[in-house]
């Protein structure tokens with residue numbers, strides 16, 4: 001098979017790029033290791049920046065998002081019993097969209113038709129400095145795709161990043177994870193609540209008015225089995241202001257998992273004719289809701305660079321890595337800051353704790369600081 005662009009990984013990054021290229025008449029194929037149901041079973045992001053929503057519309061897959069997603073003009077930050085609203089719309093002029101990654105991925109799959117091949121194994125990007133091609137096996141048979149460019153959109157554990165020689169990796173791991181629970185209950189608050197408490201961080205999020213998503217910070221040594229539903233709800237309540245905890249509606253969990261928190265950037269995001277995008281090149285802790293959004297901005301830059309290339313201008317592709325990384329590092333900074341601000345760190349000195357409290361006090365007392373949070377949360381310009 002020959003296509004113009006061969007894409008490894010059928011998560012949001014790979015699918016969105018393929019769909020955008022398709023509308024420009026540029027051929028691509030997406031190679032995905034897992035089945036469609038498996039990918040759609042992974043409960044991940046829920047908050048989309050306004051720029052990402054625009055890109056979904058441009059890709060012709062924004063209709064259900066606009067009909068069923070919720071526009072959020074603010075978020076709450078709780079500090080013990082105190083609740084502060086961040087007026088995103090008022091401070092930044094923009095809002096965010098609450099629409100699950102699962103739904104967005106489903107919309108992309110529905111638009112993709114035959115362009116995704118599921119169940120591929122032993123995927124290898126090759127010929128990166130000359131004529132690129134991807135080898136893989138499907139149902140035990142060897143196969144090959146020749147292309148002009150290979151896109152590594154295969155997530156943090158994918159193979160593409162390993163093909164980049166002289167890559168520099170920057171990162172840190174945090175000494176805790178997030179235990180997430182999805183439940184068919186009405187959300188406790190119409191807007192997200194990020195809560196700092198002496199027992200650790202908690203987040204009240206949602207997917208719709210009948211589907212809630214809650215998270216609590218847990219030690220890395222914990223597993224989901226350590227947290228039966230009753231124990232989870234009791235701990236969540238202890239980490240929320242009493243007035244919020246009192247109106248929390250609990251119910252059986254329909255998904256429960258623990259994700260470790262990590263900051264990671266690999267650079268450059270290009271080697272010859274291979275370009276990395278999304279989690280394949282960078283990971284953020286979920287506190288600022290930036291992971292999927294940073295993937296989307298990569299796709300924006302890559303899509304425009306590839307479209308320009310096929311229109312005769314090669315400069316965009318050469319500048320892709322630098323352009324993408326400049327925005328990725330801003331998302332890294334914001335996610336690291338939100339994480340540092342709101343979590344309980346096990347080895348924190350009294351000095352560090354005082355600074356953390358002061359950072360939050362300052363935020364609540366300064367419109368400039370609130371504005372900075374708001375402009376980052378809704379998404380910096382592409």
Ligand code: RFL
Pocket residue numbers: 008009010011012013014031032033034039043044045046047048101120123153154155156157158159178180259277278279280286288289290291292293294295
């Ligand atoms: P993905 O989604 O990991 O997709 C990569 C795909 O590549 C496939 N793959 C391979 N295919 C072929 N051959 C191989 N060798 C392959 N190796 C892997 C995988 O099966 C997979 O389908 O990366 P992508 O597309 O770059 O998308 C990134 C996002 O998924 C990620 O950044 C977000 O989910 C992060 N994230 C959040 N981001 C936000 O912007 N807002 C949020 O509110 C938010 N909340 C979250 C999150 C991530 C979380 N977890 C579990 C990590 C909440 C959580 C709990």
Ligand code: PHB
Pocket residue numbers: 044045046047192205206213286287288289290
């Ligand atoms: C989610 O709803 O899954 C979610 C929302 C906001 C975050 C992280 C995750 O910061």
